[in-house]
Amino acid sequence: MSAERDLDLLLPLILFEATKVVEADRCSLFILDRERNELWSKVAQGSKSEIRLPVGSGIAGQVAHTGAIINIPDAYADTRFNRSFDVSSGYQTKTILCVPMRDANGEVTGVIQALNRLDGQGFNSEDEELLLALGAQAAGAIENALLHEEINRLFEGFVSASVVAIEARDPTTAGHSGRVADLTVTLAQALEHLSTGTYARTHFSSTEIQEIRYASLLHDFGKVGVRENVLVKAEKLYPHELEGLRARFQLARKDLQLQSYRRRFEAVKHRGDKHLAEIEAEETERLGTELKHLHEVFDFVLTCNRPTVLAQGGFERLNELGHLQFEDADGKTQPLLLPREIQSLSITRGTLSSEERREIESHVEHTYRFLTQIPWTRALRRVPEIAYAHHEKLDGTGYPRAIPERTIPVQSRMMSISDIYDALTASDRPYKKAVPHTLALDILKREADNGQLDKELFHIFVDAEIPRRALPNAPK
Known part of the structure; x- marks a missing residue:
């Protein structure tokens, strides 16, 4: 009895023992709620x-x-007895023994009440002593179970607050941690129904499921250590960089107009007023062509700025545009595109430079360092290890440690599949469109076939329809 930590299992056990020890027909157990002064x-x-x-x-x-x-x-015959329960239930109470439960300090923590001794006689002094002794044991066991529940609630509150902190840091991925947890837990539970294969008869206890859930919910907590502008970067140029570039193009436009007016003035001076209309037509056409070219260049830059793959020759054209110049208000020649802008616009995949990608990937290290500082219970001690490996690949190409297949926990392998699936199908990412369910599975299959993801777990993910079962609004 003292070893049981689940209150819902412990209380019936106590009642069973109490009924047996005093040979009663039935028993009730009441716990003292000091805050509300109630039983x-x-x-x-x-x-x-x-x-x-x-x-x-x-x-x-x-x-x-x-x-x-x-x-x-x-x-x-006793005025203290309330007959309403008997009336409503049809039960007939004859004898009652009610004793306090006391903790190690002698404080009353609850009450055990026995009804109707089986031999038809009243409860005696020996019954009182036995029930008091059982009550003392029960009080200690209940106190431990309640403390265990409080610790669980504390962890739940901490994990929930941590998820709120993660999502406040990166609102574009709101809900991701919860969905990954739901997918991973559902996949873990699906393993119990297998009768063949590597994972046949794999079973996770309720505590191990809780461990998987916590690791999944907290797998991205390290993002709090990543610069916010990198974390939410939706395009290759940061907003302030794009505004600076836009202002430069506006200045270049004004410069083209100013150069046109200067040429008109010089042309009239050399060719005379009688050619004014001709000069005006020539310059209007030339300026129109130059402004159109400038506009096309800016549109091309905006296209390059999006997180898409450039068409053939796009990178070469960017480098050529690096030679374009204009005169600023002080008459100094300035480049239209800065070297760092050309470098950012030349990013081949996504929106992040190699340096920024390394910073994003560092969130795994931050997560591990953070989670190892938490005094987890023995049952939850692997939470940091499980979260640490969720970006590792079975072929050793993952990060941050590039560890071999045999050292990647099965919990982390399941989380990897869930994490990639949700990242692909999520509709809340500003830097990419949501991928349809079937295409997401095709991408996962390709990674599984290439030896990066656990192939058997992936097939279970598909065959057991984990997204449909885990997510109420699963993508189709």
Whole structure:
């Protein structure tokens, strides 16, 4: 009894032992809620609903209030007995023994109440001693179970707050951690139904499922250590860089117009007023051509700035555009595109430079360092290790450690599949469109066939329809 930590399992066990030890027909157990000054019971033999009553009310309430034993040989002859339960249930209470449960400090923590001794006689002093002794043991066990529940609630609250912090840091991925946790847990539970293959009869206990869930919820917590502008970078140029480039193009436009007016002035000076209309037409056409070219260049730059793959020759053209210049307000020649802008616009995949990608990837190291600082219980001690390996690949090409297949936990392998699937199908990423469900599975299959993801786990992910079962709004 003292080893049981689940209150829902412990309380019926206590009642079973109490009923047996005093040879009663049935028993009830009430726990003292000091904050509300009430007794409450999740389990009372013969009752299906939770019972709450004020301390001092009824027989159990009086025992909790005074700490004294109440032993009633004839319930209906005692004015303290409330017959309403018998009336509503059809049960007939004859004898009652109600004793306090006391903790190691002697404080009343609850009440055990036994009804109707099986031999038809009243409860005796020996029954009182036995039930008191059981009550003392039960009080300690219940206190441990309640403490265990409090620790669980503490961890739940901490994990929930951490997820809020992650999503506040990167609102574009809101909901990702929760979805990855749901997918991974559902996949883990699906393994229990396998009868063949590597993972046949694999079973995760409720505590191990909780460990997987926590690791999944916290797998991206290290993003709090990544610069926010890198974390939410939607295009190859940062917004302030794009604004600077836009302002430069506006200045270049003004410069073209100014150069045109200067040429008109010089042309009139050399060719005379009688050619004014001709000069005006020539310059209007030339300026129009130059402005159109400038506009096309800017449109090309905007295209390059998006997280798409450039068409053939795009990188070469970017380098050529690096030679374009204009005169600023001080008459100094300035480049239209800066070297660092050309470098950023030349990113071949996504929006991140190699340096920025390394910074993003560093979130795994940050996550591990953060999680190892938490005093996890023995049952949850592998949370940091599971989260640490969620970006590793079976062929050794993952990050941050590029560890071999045999050292990657199965929990991390499941999380990798779930993480990639949600990242592909999520519709809340500003830098990419959501990928349809079938295409996401094709991409995962390609990685599994290439030896990067666990092939068997991937097939279970597909065959067991994990996304449909785990996510209420799963993509089609």
